[in-house]
Amino acid sequence: MTALVYVIAYVGITFFLIAVAARFVMWSKMPMHVRWELYPVAHEGGGRAAYGGSYLEETDWWKKPRQVSLLGEFKVMVPEILFLVALREHNPRLWTRSFPFHLGLYLVSVATILMMADGVIGALMPAAIAGPVARVLSILVPLFGAAGLVLGILGAIGLYQRRMVRDMRDYTAPADFFNLIFFVVAFGVALVNFLLADRDFQGVSGFVANLVTFNLAPLGSGTAVLLLSLSVVLLSLLVAYIPTTHMSHFVGKYFAYHAIRWRDEPNIAGGDQEASIHEALQRPVSWSAPHIKGDGKKTWLDVATEDQTPKDESS
Amino acid sequence: MKQPHSVKDIAKNAGQSMVHIQPQDQIPLPPPFDDPALDPPIPELSDEAKAKYAVLDQTIAINIERPETKEQEDEFVASFLRGLEKLFSTDDNWTFLQPFEMSIEHCAKCQSCSESCHIYQESGQNELYRPIYRSEILRRIYFKYVKKASPKIHGDIDLNWETVARLIELAYRCNLCRRCAQTCPIGVDNALLSREIRKIASQEMGIAPKELHADGSVLQLSVGSSTGMTPLIVKDNIEFIDEDTAERTGITIETPWDKEGADILLLHNAGEIMAWPENPGAFATIFEAAGLSWTLSSDIAAYDAINYGVFYDDVQFARAAVAHAQAAKKLKVKKIVLGECGHAHKALTVIADKVLTGDLNIPRESSMVTLRDIIRSGRIKLDPSRNDFPVTLHDPCNMVRLMGIVSPQREVINAVVPEGRFREMAPHGVENYCCGGGSGFAIMSGHNFSDWRHHMTGRRKFRQVLEAFADEPMDQEHPKYLCAPCSNCKGQLRDIISYYDAWEKAGIYYGGLVELIVNAMADSTPGFIDWEWH
Numbered sequence: 013m014t015a016l017v018y019v020i021a022y023v024g025i026t027f028f029l030i031a032v033a034a035r036f037v038m039w040s041k042m043p044m045h046v047r048w049e050l051y052p053v054a055h056e057g058g059g060r061a062a063y064g065g066s067y068l069e070e071t072d073w074w075k076k077p078r079q080v081s082l083l084g085e086f087k088v089m090v091p092e093i094l095f096l097v098a099l100r101e102h103n104p105r106l107w108t109r110s111f112p113f114h115l116g117l118y119l120v121s122v123a124t125i126l127m128m129a130d131g132v133i134g135a136l137m138p139a140a141i142a143g144p145v146a147r148v149l150s151i152l153v154p155l156f157g158a159a160g161l162v163l164g165i166l167g168a169i170g171l172y173q174r175r176m177v178r179d180m181r182d183y184t185a186p187a188d189f190f191n192l193i194f195f196v197v198a199f200g201v202a203l204v205n206f207l208l209a210d211r212d213f214q215g216v217s218g219f220v221a222n223l224v225t226f227n228l229a230p231l232g233s234g235t236a237v238l239l240l241s242l243s244v245v246l247l248s249l250l251v252a253y254i255p256t257t258h259m260s261h262f263v264g265k266y267f268a269y270h271a272i273r274w275r276d277e278p279n280i281a282g283g284d285q286e287a288s289i290h291e292a293l294q295r296p297v298s299w300s301a302p303h304i305k306g307d308g309k310k311t312w313l314d315v316a317t318e319d320q321t322p323k324d325e326s327s
Numbered sequence: 328m329k330q331p332h333s334v335k336d337i338a339k340n341a342g343q344s345m346v347h348i349q350p351q352d353q354i355p356l357p358p359p360f361d362d363p364a365l366d367p368p369i370p371e372l373s374d375e376a377k378a379k380y381a382v383l384d385q386t387i388a389i390n391i392e393r394p395e396t397k398e399q400e401d402e403f404v405a406s407f408l409r410g411l412e413k414l415f416s417t418d419d420n421w422t423f424l425q426p427f428e429m430s431i432e433h434c435a436k437c438q439s440c441s442e443s444c445h446i447y448q449e450s451g452q453n454e455l456y457r458p459i460y461r462s463e464i465l466r467r468i469y470f471k472y473v474k475k476a477s478p479k480i481h482g483d484i485d486l487n488w489e490t491v492a493r494l495i496e497l498a499y500r501c502n503l504c505r506r507c508a509q510t511c512p513i514g515v516d517n518a519l520l521s522r523e524i525r526k527i528a529s530q531e532m533g534i535a536p537k538e539l540h541a542d543g544s545v546l547q548l549s550v551g552s553s554t555g556m557t558p559l560i561v562k563d564n565i566e567f568i569d570e571d572t573a574e575r576t577g578i579t580i581e582t583p584w585d586k587e588g589a590d591i592l593l594l595h596n597a598g599e600i601m602a603w604p605e606n607p608g609a610f611a612t613i614f615e616a617a618g619l620s621w622t623l624s625s626d627i628a629a630y631d632a633i634n635y636g637v638f639y640d641d642v643q644f645a646r647a648a649v650a651h652a653q654a655a656k657k658l659k660v661k662k663i664v665l666g667e668c669g670h671a672h673k674a675l676t677v678i679a680d681k682v683l684t685g686d687l688n689i690p691r692e693s694s695m696v697t698l699r700d701i702i703r704s705g706r707i708k709l710d711p712s713r714n715d716f717p718v719t720l721h722d723p724c725n726m727v728r729l730m731g732i733v734s735p736q737r738e739v740i741n742a743v744v745p746e747g748r749f750r751e752m753a754p755h756g757v758e759n760y761c762c763g764g765g766s767g768f769a770i771m772s773g774h775n776f777s778d779w780r781h782h783m784t785g786r787r788k789f790r791q792v793l794e795a796f797a798d799e800p801m802d803q804e805h806p807k808y809l810c811a812p813c814s815n816c817k818g819q820l821r822d823i824i825s826y827y828d829a830w831e832k833a834g835i836y837y838g839g840l841v842e843l844i845v846n847a848m849a850d851s852t853p854g855f856i857d858w859e860w861h
Contacts, residue, residue, distance in 0.1 A: 064757030066731025268514025320548035
């Protein structure tokens with residue numbers, strides 16, 4: 013059984029990484045699209061981001077260097093990722109449920125990363141992880157882990173309850189309820205494991221250390237091992253499942269902001285964007301409406317430059 | 328109030344309206360328009376119209392005729408599905424593929440967008456007008472009938488003629504203002520999905536509102552302007568406007584046509600020439616007084632800045648953008664300046680940015696910027712005391728939220744209006760509300776569509792205007808100026824002010840930005856703004 017638990021954990025994590033990478037590649041390889049930005053654009057410089065202004069307010073903007081502030085992006089993205097600022101501002105009722113849910117995920121993720129780091133460093137440089145560092149980890153891992161599980165469960169239950177209310181119920185598919193139940197069950201089993209068998213997270217920390225050092229040591233037997241194994245299996249399945257659903261919005265959101273909402277780079281005459289545009293305009297058109305008559309051979313350039321003035325039928 | 332109970336209702340009860348909203352169902356307007364009993368209800372559609380066309384709600388935007396045979400019905404649905412598949416094609420929809428897929432895939436249905444939508448809120452929160460109602464229908468059709476996914480994953484929907492026809496109609500119940508997209512925590516854009524539905528209808532099925540297509544972009548590209556003006560007629564009209572403006576201002580002007588080598592090609596929305604001739608007249612007065620080198624073009628499509636394709640059709644959009652750029656190239660101008668037209672601003676400056684290359688990639692600038700620079704330069708003498716009346720500013724969505732041109736127009740107003748006379752609406756700037764005429768609605772008026780938009784799409788802006796002037800006596804003896812530097816917005820504001828008789832009852836008048844400038848020009852005869860309802 014031990015081997016099976018390890019295999020499921022490896023498969024779950026590997027599937028997650030591949031699926032997330034595939035999503036990232038999919039979004040980043042999409043063809044150039046027309047500009048569709050939305051203000052405020054966080055990286056706009058010159059103090060304009062504060063009121064939603066753009067470089068288009070400048071006289072002869074095409075002759076001037078753009079003022080782009082990466083710090084401006086961080087000032088928006090970091091609070092947005094950590095505190096879900098947009099949701100708090102525009103949907104506070106849901107934020108009271110969604111924020112603990114996401115915070116729970118973050119804390120569980122941080123606890124997992126700490127356990128992995130502990131495992132890797134402990135194997136490579138045991139001295140570095142001993143003493144005060146070990147003591148800090150022995151406090152932080154259970155704290156983040158347990159708090160994360162509790163917040164995640166409460167948040168998921170809150171979200172489930174909110175989805176039962178009329179204005180959201182009709183827009184919620186069975187899969188959406190399943191997702192939340194999956195979180196509650198997987199986090200719930202892990203919490204039970206913590207409460208009944210692994211109060212210092214030593215059991216799970218040991219498993220993670222084995223995992224990251226490829227030391228497939230036997231887990232043993234007994235209730236504690238059963239609980240640990242069950243929680244590992246459920247969490248691994250959950251991790252693998254997430255990127256196959258719309259919950260992969262943590263990848264999509266990056267592109268929604270950076271490739272769409274904030275994508276404001278102008279195409280300056282003779283600049284490096286023109287080649288991509290030429291390429292796009294050579295794509296074939298198959299739209300069938302009478303004013304287009306796309307046959308799959310005509311290109312966008314062809315249809316955009318077709319003469320639309322009335323033909324002299326007498327000639 | 329009648330409203331749908333479920334997304335699935337879209338496929339049911341053929342031929343019947345899904346909603347019925349009375350003024351009493353809506354949030355009352357501020358004084359002096361706060362008595363719902365005095366608010367005229369939306370007139371009923373005729374029985375003939377209801378029998379002949381797809382019926383979604385209390386109005387009809389596009390006259391989708393009911394099919395006579397089952398084959399026609401099936402072909403209609405099949406054609407929609409073909410178009411939907413093309414939206415996911417890198418060839419047919421490279422223009423919007425990434426934003427489209429993002430919005431299809433990542434909506435969490437959290438309803439954050441609902442609060443931001445002026446139509447949903449002003450309808451009394453009628454479910455049909457919830458921003459994700461139409462998006463969810465499109466999403467479910469895609470996953471169930473194109474991707475063949477289980478309805479348990481993405482939700483269920485029945486697909487029939489009613490579903491498709493109503494969905495297309497419903498795509499024309501959104502102003503495409505993208506306020507909902509601004510509030511989405513994930514970045515989903517319901518307005519974009521409305522536009523993509525419109526694209527399927529137009530680009531694949533040949534269905535579009537006649538005001539936008541046959542009488543809009545097609546007319547512009549074939550005759551020269553959606554107003555029907557030929558080059559000869561537009562020149563005549565501008566000549567008349569020059570003479571009339573000179574009479575009113577005492578400043579002689581002669582609008583230059585087709586001046587090769589001019590610095591600026593000015594593009595007006597031709598609707599200004601027909602409906603608000605004082606606007607192009609004021610532009611000419613200011614540009615001449617400032618000594619700018621500028622010209623208009625009499626080439627086909629180039630004396631009309633409109634680009635209705637931006638509302639419904641990428642191909643028509645590209646054609647108009649290319650026509651505008653070709654005119655500028657022919658005249659060898661240094662830049663194109665967009666007059667007071669919001670969607671023309673966005674179309675040619677932002678969206679066409681990924682269409683125009685090489686010698687067609689001529690710089691484009693907002694007239695808000697040009698006008699601000701003229702004011703800053705001190706080249707025209709100003710007497711702000713001539714604008715001693717309350718002024719508020721409407722922010723056209725296309726120019727502000729979608730382009731980030733926020734401060735130049737405010738700088739101009741503060742220079743031409745006495746201190747304390749300008750007040751902002753709440754909210755304003757990039758968080759503004761649409762005038763209600765966005766995405767072509769301002770020119771759409773079939774059946775009772777105008778009544779519908781006054782009640783649903785224009786009501787929030789009208790409320791904002793009344794609130795902005797709430798500290799002023801609400802009568803005609805105390806005129807107030809609603810500045811709207813956009814032709815389509817002005818059309819909508821004119822209509823709703825007229826609908827509620829707000830000039831007579833509350834002294835609310837409207838106009839553009841250049842009119843305020845000329846009214847404050849010390850060298851001009853006073854009284855350019857005549858406070859006469861046109």
